[in-house]
Amino acid sequence: MEEHFYGKKAIERAARMFTLKPELMQAYLDFDGKVFSEGKLSTKTKELAAVACAHITQCPYCIEGHTQRAKKAGATDEEIAEAIFVAVAMRAGGSMAHSCIAMGTLE
Known part of the structure; x- marks a missing residue:
């Protein structure tokens, strides 16, 4: 690390x-x-979700560990990048959703 x-x-x-x-x-x-064991969701899918979540929670240990585990589970670099962009969109979406607080303050 x-x-x-x-x-x-x-x-x-x-x-x-x-x-x-x-x-x-x-x-x-x-x-x-x-x-994280195999279930209705594959280990690969769970690890991709964890990569995205780790970016949202901003845990560097989780980002590194789950990225490695996603690769080991068969995720491609492109799939990992796409999962990260899901996290980016979710963080941006949260900021946009909370804009109603600022807009309400301006009324």
């Missing part, structure tokens, strides 16, 4: 969660594993 995200120190700090609450971390990992 690139150092410019949050750095190795941040990853080490986050890893403390395993030490402090191992049962909750294991429950999270089990849940995550079930969510």
Whole structure:
């Protein structure tokens, strides 16, 4: 992972969660594993959705990890780019939808 995200120190700090609450971390990992396992949606589709969501939540670790997992699940570079543009549209759409607040203030 690139150092410019949050750095190795941040990853080490986050890893403390395993030490402090191992049962909750294991429950999270089990849940995550079930969510991303093959189901009605393919693993590839789920990973493409995760790539888009990671861009919306702006989590650099998730962006990197789910992009790698999407590639491993068979996603093409073009499919990954398209998923990212879905996220771009959703973020822009949220801003547009909230424009009603500013427009209402101007009334």
